[in-house]
Amino acid sequence: MNNAMNPAEPADVLLQKLATLVVLEDDEKQAIRALPLTIRIFETRRDIVREGEVISECCVILDGFACRYMLLPNGRRQILSFDTRGDLPDLQGLHLKTMDHSVGTLSPVRAAFVSHRALSEIALRHPRITGAFWRNTLTDAAIFRVWIVGIGRRPALTRVAHLLCELRMRLDWVGLGRDGVYDLPITQTDLADALGLSTVHVNRVLQDLRRPNLILLHGSNLTIRDWPALQAVGEFSPIYLHLEQES
Amino acid sequence: MNNAMNPAEPADVLLQKLATLVVLEDDEKQAIRALPLTIRIFETRRDIVREGEVISECCVILDGFACRYMLLPNGRRQILSFDTRGDLPDLQGLHLKTMDHSVGTLSPVRAAFVSHRALSEIALRHPRITGAFWRNTLTDAAIFRVWIVGIGRRPALTRVAHLLCELRMRLDWVGLGRDGVYDLPITQTDLADALGLSTVHVNRVLQDLRRPNLILLHGSNLTIRDWPALQAVGEFSPIYLHLEQES
DNA sequence: CGAAGGCTTGATAGACCTCAAACACAGTGG
DNA sequence: CCACTGTGTTTGAGGTCTATCAAGCCTTCG
Numbered sequence: 162m163n164n165a166m167n168p169a170e171p172a173d174v175l176l177q178k179l180a181t182l183v184v185l186e187d188d189e190k191q192a193i194r195a196l197p198l199t200i201r202i203f204e205t206r207r208d209i210v211r212e213g214e215v216i217s218e219c220c221v222i223l224d225g226f227a228c229r230y231m232l233l234p235n236g237r238r239q240i241l242s243f244d245t246r247g248d249l250p251d252l253q254g255l256h257l258k259t260m261d262h263s264v265g266t267l268s269p270v271r272a273a274f275v276s277h278r279a280l281s282e283i284a285l286r287h288p289r290i291t292g293a294f295w296r297n298t299l300t301d302a303a304i305f306r307v308w309i310v311g312i313g314r315r316p317a318l319t320r321v322a323h324l325l326c327e328l329r330m331r332l333d334w335v336g337l338g339r340d341g342v343y344d345l346p347i348t349q350t351d352l353a354d355a356l357g358l359s360t361v362h363v364n365r366v367l368q369d370l371r372r373p374n375l376i377l378l379h380g381s382n383l384t385i386r387d388w389p390a391l392q393a394v395g396e397f398s399p400i401y402l403h404l405e406q407e408s
Numbered sequence: 409m410n411n412a413m414n415p416a417e418p419a420d421v422l423l424q425k426l427a428t429l430v431v432l433e434d435d436e437k438q439a440i441r442a443l444p445l446t447i448r449i450f451e452t453r454r455d456i457v458r459e460g461e462v463i464s465e466c467c468v469i470l471d472g473f474a475c476r477y478m479l480l481p482n483g484r485r486q487i488l489s490f491d492t493r494g495d496l497p498d499l500q501g502l503h504l505k506t507m508d509h510s511v512g513t514l515s516p517v518r519a520a521f522v523s524h525r526a527l528s529e530i531a532l533r534h535p536r537i538t539g540a541f542w543r544n545t546l547t548d549a550a551i552f553r554v555w556i557v558g559i560g561r562r563p564a565l566t567r568v569a570h571l572l573c574e575l576r577m578r579l580d581w582v583g584l585g586r587d588g589v590y591d592l593p594i595t596q597t598d599l600a601d602a603l604g605l606s607t608v609h610v611n612r613v614l615q616d617l618r619r620p621n622l623i624l625l626h627g628s629n630l631t632i633r634d635w636p637a638l639q640a641v642g643e644f645s646p647i648y649l650h651l652e653q654e655s
Numbered sequence: 656c657g658a659a660g661g662c663t664t665g666a667t668a669g670a671c672c673t674c675a676a677a678c679a680c681a682g683t684g685g
Numbered sequence: 686c687c688a689c690t691g692t693g694t695t696t697g698a699g700g701t702c703t704a705t706c707a708a709g710c711c712t713t714c715g
Contacts, residue, residue: 231557234643239557253550256543261550261648288532292503295542298549299500303508305552310478310486312559313604317703348661357560359704364663380661380712396481401508564671595693606672611695627680627693 171198171273175221178247181334182293182300184406189287196283198273209250209264209272216254218274222246225270226346230354231262240355242304243267243328243347246335249297255280268346296403303401312357315396320356321366322395325376329385330399341385370394418445418520422468425494428581429540429547431653436534443530445520452593456497456511456519463501465521469493472517473593477601478509487602489551490514490575490594493582496544502527515593550648559604562643567603568613569642572623576632577646588632617641 172194179185179193200223203209209227210216222244229241229250241262244250250264255277284291304327311320328345332338353363370376375391377384385391392398419441426432426440447470450456456474457463469491476488476497488509491497497511502524531538551574558567575592579585600610617623622638624631632638639645 229553231553233557233561237561239560241553241556253546256539256546257550257650259647261650262553285535288535288538291535291538291542295538295545296503298542298545299503302500302545302549302552303504305549305556306476306478306488306509309488309552309555309559309604310480312556314480314484314486350661360661361663361705362703365703368663400506403504403508597693607693608673608695609671612671615695 169223171200171221171223172196174223174247175273175275177335178221178249178297179290179293181247181404181406182296183289185289185293189290192283192287193290196275196279198275200271200273203266203270203272205266205268207266207270209266209270210254210260212260212263215259216251216277217258218276219249219252219254219280220264221273221275222248222250223271223273226267227264227270227272228267228351228355229262229264238354239357240351241308242301243355245332246337249294252294252297255284255294267348267351300403303403307401308355317356317358317362317366318369319395320358321352321363322370322375322391323397324352324356324395325370325383325385326392326395326397326399327402329388330402330404334402334404341388343383343385344381345383346381416470418447418468418470419443421470421494422520424582425468425496425544426537426540428494428651428653429543430536432536432540436537439530439534440537443522443526445522447518447520450513450517450519452513452515454513454517456513456517457501457507459507459510462506463498463524464505465523466496466499466501466527467511468520468522469495469497470518470520473514474511474517474519475514475598475602476509476511485601486604487598488555489548490602492579493584496541499541499544502531502541514595514598547650550650554648555602564603564605564609564613565616566641566643567605568599568610569617569622569638570644571599571603571642572617572630572632573639573642573644573646574649576635577649577651581649581651588635590630590632591628592630593628 175196176185176190176193209220212231223246227244227248227250229244231239231241233239242250251260254260284294311323315323329338329341329343332343337343349363349367350360353360356363367378370391371378373390375385375387375394377386422443423437423440456467459478470493474491474495474497476491478486478488480486489497498507501507531541558570562570576585576588576590579590584590596610596614597607600607603610614625617638618625620637622632622634622641624633
């Protein structure tokens, strides 16, 4: 039930994303293809949307890595999610107009934008598509919950391992990796900000995962060498990702 | 824009909840009132739904405090949300049938249950109600995000203060408190499990909030004595709760 | 080749945890 | 009415995981 193809076409990306959420009929697919998309390109470490802004369009990540994050008064950053091909980091803007967090890029990113107007229209006309969006919000929330558990109650080693497992599953799912080999253009500082750790500690923990040959990591190139062991260390079970279509 | 009344009627609770999310037309209200509800009562520290279960109905909290939580292999618990009157802790079950976390009670709880069938039906017939549910999921997710930030990047004192601020706003909103006085049937262990801290440390931090007279806390009775100061300590800003109806 | 950003390492410090015990309070029962 | 129990709160002491600070190193790239 994986999708092997490697779409570059904006509409295909969105279509595939929604198709992983619900079964789409032909007319629904057509409606999605007819959505007016604007493509925009961002360099590394740029903001796509900023906390406090009122938005009128949603973005779909086509290529590269983005993240949702919040900044604290003391300048510290907490990353809330990593977003790759097909992800909709600001879909919530459709209902909650003013952003309560920011969306930024971690690598060069190509993204497609759809106006809320067009989105509302298609959602109104096609309840199944509304369901897909809603379901997307639900899986988002499920991932947030698991992050809370990790940051709140798991030691650093487990936390890092768990995140790597999660990224593996999600990247596999959209066809951005295979056989445990992935391009992960994420710095150790980014990992630290996602995991609630310091960069130094993330570095040391990564070494603890490399030493017994669970993973291999040069720059942005991640290879998972021992998947079962990594899952065990990360106490990882993928059910919360809900990677099955609606029944 | 607060609701002063104190409903005990199950349908009223649900109606009020949805009314805080979107503006409801008369026929929508009628449809909600017509929903078949089953009332059930739970004692303190009981599970309402358990992780892994496949569910076919959703619950609405009517009275008392519930929480969503997850248990780790080593027995530790992480609380994911506190749920009070009007909250729908397992609404996600409507789309994601198998629970990826548990819902339990922190105090005696009275809850109403609606079948997924009835819920799907009403959602299909009334897009605005679907929107309300979806919006509920979105604000849920927004709260999760802020918890991630707190647990990941804020020191214990700030974390505790922030949570108290959040609870204050939410309880005010549903009319379960006034003038900073609340009944909070939550143990310090519960707080600790929500904040990713130890009970001992929560206890000490609470004293640090009591000493300068920011709060008053005897048993389940919380009084906020210095709201501005508490907000400042907690770095609290309520925008993420999105306590305004859809425009 | 120099600059910049990211990675790595060592030393020190601190926030928070764990363990253990005492205390407070409400409910129970004789 | 008063032990008795159970749960929750409080306090103290010691320990540890992770943070912070400060360099050095490595790779990339103009």
